Amino acid sequence: MRLVSLLFGAIVWVAGALPAPAFIAYVSNEKSNSVSLIDTDKWAVIKTIKVGQRPRGIEFTRDGKFVLVAVGDDDTIEMIDTTTQQVVDKLPSGPDPELFVQDAAGKILYVANENDNTVTIIDIERRARIGDVQVGVEPEGMAISPDGKILINTSETTNMAHFIDTASRQIVANVLVDARPRFAEFKRDNSELWVSSEIGGTVSVIEPTRHEVITKIEFAIPGMRKEAIQPVGISITADARTAFVALGPANRVAVVDAASHKVTKYLLVGQRVWHMAFTPDEKYLLVTNGVSNDVSVIDVAALKVIKTIQVGELPWGITIAKQ
Amino acid sequence: MFRLLLGMICFSALSTAPLAAAPVEIGIGYLSRAGTRPALSLVEQPAKNDGVAGAHLAIEDNNTTGKFLNQHFTLEESRLNNADDAATAAVALADRGAGFIIADLPADALLKAADAVRDRGTVVFNAGAVDDRLREQDCRANVIHTAPTRSMLADGLAQYLVWKQWKRWLLVLGSHENDKLFAEALRRAAARFGAKIVQERVFEDNGGARRTDSGVTLIQRQMPVFTQGAPAYDVLVAADESEVFASYLPYRTWDPRPVAGSAGLVPTSWDAAHDQWGAIQLQNRFVSLNSRRMTALDMQAWTAARMIGEAASRVSSPDRKAVMDFLKGPEFSIAAFKGQRLTLRDWNLQLRQPILLADGRMVVSVSPQEGFLHQLSELDTLGVDRPESRCKLQ
Numbered sequence: 001m002r003l004v005s006l007l008f009g010a011i012v013w014v015a016g017a018l019p020a021p022a023f024i025a026y027v028s029n030e031k032s033n034s035v036s037l038i039d040t041d042k043w044a045v046i047k048t049i050k051v052g053q054r055p056r057g058i059e060f061t062r063d064g065k066f067v068l069v070a071v072g073d074d075d076t077i078e079m080i081d082t083t084t085q086q087v088v089d090k091l092p093s094g095p096d097p098e099l100f101v102q103d104a105a106g107k108i109l110y111v112a113n114e115n116d117n118t119v120t121i122i123d124i125e126r127r128a129r130i131g132d133v134q135v136g137v138e139p140e141g142m143a144i145s146p147d148g149k150i151l152i153n154t155s156e157t158t159n160m161a162h163f164i165d166t167a168s169r170q171i172v173a174n175v176l177v178d179a180r181p182r183f184a185e186f187k188r189d190n191s192e193l194w195v196s197s198e199i200g201g202t203v204s205v206i207e208p209t210r211h212e213v214i215t216k217i218e219f220a221i222p223g224m225r226k227e228a229i230q231p232v233g234i235s236i237t238a239d240a241r242t243a244f245v246a247l248g249p250a251n252r253v254a255v256v257d258a259a260s261h262k263v264t265k266y267l268l269v270g271q272r273v274w275h276m277a278f279t280p281d282e283k284y285l286l287v288t289n290g291v292s293n294d295v296s297v298i299d300v301a302a303l304k305v306i307k308t309i310q311v312g313e314l315p316w317g318i319t320i321a322k323q
Numbered sequence: 324m325f326r327l328l329l330g331m332i333c334f335s336a337l338s339t340a341p342l343a344a345a346p347v348e349i350g351i352g353y354l355s356r357a358g359t360r361p362a363l364s365l366v367e368q369p370a371k372n373d374g375v376a377g378a379h380l381a382i383e384d385n386n387t388t389g390k391f392l393n394q395h396f397t398l399e400e401s402r403l404n405n406a407d408d409a410a411t412a413a414v415a416l417a418d419r420g421a422g423f424i425i426a427d428l429p430a431d432a433l434l435k436a437a438d439a440v441r442d443r444g445t446v447v448f449n450a451g452a453v454d455d456r457l458r459e460q461d462c463r464a465n466v467i468h469t470a471p472t473r474s475m476l477a478d479g480l481a482q483y484l485v486w487k488q489w490k491r492w493l494l495v496l497g498s499h500e501n502d503k504l505f506a507e508a509l510r511r512a513a514a515r516f517g518a519k520i521v522q523e524r525v526f527e528d529n530g531g532a533r534r535t536d537s538g539v540t541l542i543q544r545q546m547p548v549f550t551q552g553a554p555a556y557d558v559l560v561a562a563d564e565s566e567v568f569a570s571y572l573p574y575r576t577w578d579p580r581p582v583a584g585s586a587g588l589v590p591t592s593w594d595a596a597h598d599q600w601g602a603i604q605l606q607n608r609f610v611s612l613n614s615r616r617m618t619a620l621d622m623q624a625w626t627a628a629r630m631i632g633e634a635a636s637r638v639s640s641p642d643r644k645a646v647m648d649f650l651k652g653p654e655f656s657i658a659a660f661k662g663q664r665l666t667l668r669d670w671n672l673q674l675r676q677p678i679l680l681a682d683g684r685m686v687v688s689v690s691p692q693e694g695f696l697h698q699l700s701e702l703d704t705l706g707v708d709r710p711e712s713r714c715k716l717q
Contacts, residue, residue, distance in 0.1 A: 096607075136387055157388075157658065158384075158387060158391070174391040174392075176637070179656055179657065179664060
């Protein structure tokens with residue numbers, strides 16, 4: 001009895017000492033065909049889930065009930081139940097899905113299908129494909145405007161950001177960006193759309209109503225050859241003040257003043273950094289390092305890498321939500 | 324300072340709404356010899372559309388992009404029979420509206436074709452010839468090279484062999500002129516990267532069929548004897564562009580040694596097994612269009628046609644001069660599934676590119692290898708670099 005109350009006391013004490021809520025980060029491991037679950041309290045992998053072949057794009061559903069993971073070589077998107085932490089269902093995505101985005105209500109999923117130059121539209125609840133939009137060669141990056149009216153798709157060989165009206169499902173504008181655009185991200189106030197060009201080595205900042213590139217962010221790291229700087233994942237803080245850009249084989253995350261578009265710092269992370277996600281409180285940013293098989297944890301306020309967590313082989317995508 | 328930089332950056336802030344007007348037509352010619360080169364291995368026998376199939380895929384890719392920019396690309400093929408003159412054929416293509424010609428021709432025919440259309444501003448893309456002289460003493464201001472050179476291929480291989488510590492080479496070369504040129508590139512590579520050629524042997528081509536019913540028995544007797552009594556070596560490096568003997572060497576050398584060069588571990592611009600850096604998507608598109616795998620020549624032609632498409636989309640014009648100026652300018656780069664941007668060497672218009680090392684089933688490595696450094700681009704550790712170049716573009 002004494003032991004029990006002692007234990008109970010210890011639990012209360014531990015809980016009291018931890019002000020930050022714990023989150024679970026889901027990391028897709030492209031080569032291992034698995035998803036690693038990281039507890040952001042312990043900064044450790046607490047579970048590994050077997051999924052289909054070549055998992056890449058990964059997102060929580062808006063209601064938090066599922067994690068969707070695109071398993072490209074199985075031509076589908078699997079649904080992981082976040083309670084049981086098991087794959088329970090799948091969505092008819094079309095061939096080779098890579099990245100996708102949901103509408104604000106979490107009802108419609110838009111998927112980039114790399115192999116057939118289309119964006120597939122899926123009703124999540126009915127698990128049914130309800131439409132397609134023809135886009136450029138090798139569609140990849142997906143984003144939806146904060147007002148939900150415009151869907152963005154980037155096509156890697158066409159080198160464009162396609163602006164698609166979500167109501168009519170028609171392309172309303174195409175903006176040429178630098179080579180191999182891979183990722184698109186809106187500022188929350190809809191004032192800017194950022195598109196990373198992996199081979200071009202830049203991030204294009206687009207004014208989304210005029211469909212105009214207003215500036216291009218370039219990166220220069222002393223001693224690093226230009227070809228190795230390959231921007232991929234982008235995250236912008238909710239207050240739109242700071243942006244983080246993963247630079248691929250440059251093994252760094254660039255910190256960008258999102259107002260002036262000026263690079264303020266480069267943070268050394270693991271090898272071939274791909275994608276990233278904030279914890280919901282934006283205290284931490286977790287980035288996947290493909291070649292070194294780990295995840296780096298960045299303290300957002302301090303702008304420091306505080307931790308590295310080993311995951312599966314070739315970690316690619318990451319999504320985080322409150323548990 | 325930042326504002327100044329901002330002002331200096333040239334934006335291609337091109338935005339388009341869906342268009343209804345008739346598209347701008349951009350005509351590309353494809354010039355090659357009829358017939359195919361023989362290969363020792365049946366599985367490596369080139370298809371009739373080797374090369375041009377890659378150009379066709381790039382035209383499809385360009386047109387997918389073009390429909391958003393109101394540009395439309397077409398490809399016209401011209402095949403030369405033995406007696407046909409490359410110059411006449413190139414002029415005919417230009418007459419029919421080809422502002423750009425992708426050529427898969429031997430060096431002399433390529434020069435004839437390029438010189439014949441030069442005054443009318445036609446740009447020729449050399450997708451087939453690996454001769455260094457076309458980028459050196461015989462370089463031309465209207466010829467862009469998407470094919471790598473022999474020296475780039477040899478350097479890509481040498482860097483890997485040296486990294487692997489296989490530094491003692493037994494060099495076996497064929498008796499034809501192109502074999503000798505490849506051997507010369509390999510000698511240069513050995514000297515540059517610290518390998519040693521312990522001995523050279525020449526495999527004389529005495530004629531004879533490449534395919535016979537009792538071939539294996541004979542080859543199994545010939546090859547061990549041919550490679551017998553060599554000084555100690557780590558790897559046999561074969562120079563046999565003529566496809567006479569190299570593919571007979573693996574597993575048949577007197578000493579148990581790996582083979583590289585024209586057989587075994589082969590340096591190449593592309594391989595059917597290459598799937599990194601998004602290449603799987605290009606491979607899938609190619610297979611679904613052509614019902615066969617994509618070769619290096621297909622890729623070199625694809626890259627040429629994509630460069631034209633890329634430049635036309637950036638300058639928003641079909642104008643040859645505008646396209647050529649963009650390709651030669653500092654803003655140009657092309658994504659070609661090699662893990663980094665490819666650019667042109669401005670002194671001889673050779674496309675910089677990584678070299679794949681493939682064994683016929685897998686891509687073993689990609690050069691430049693780690694640690695081979697360069698002050699400007701590590702891709703310039705492959706082939707003849709600017710200070711050594713004899714090219715004077717005219």
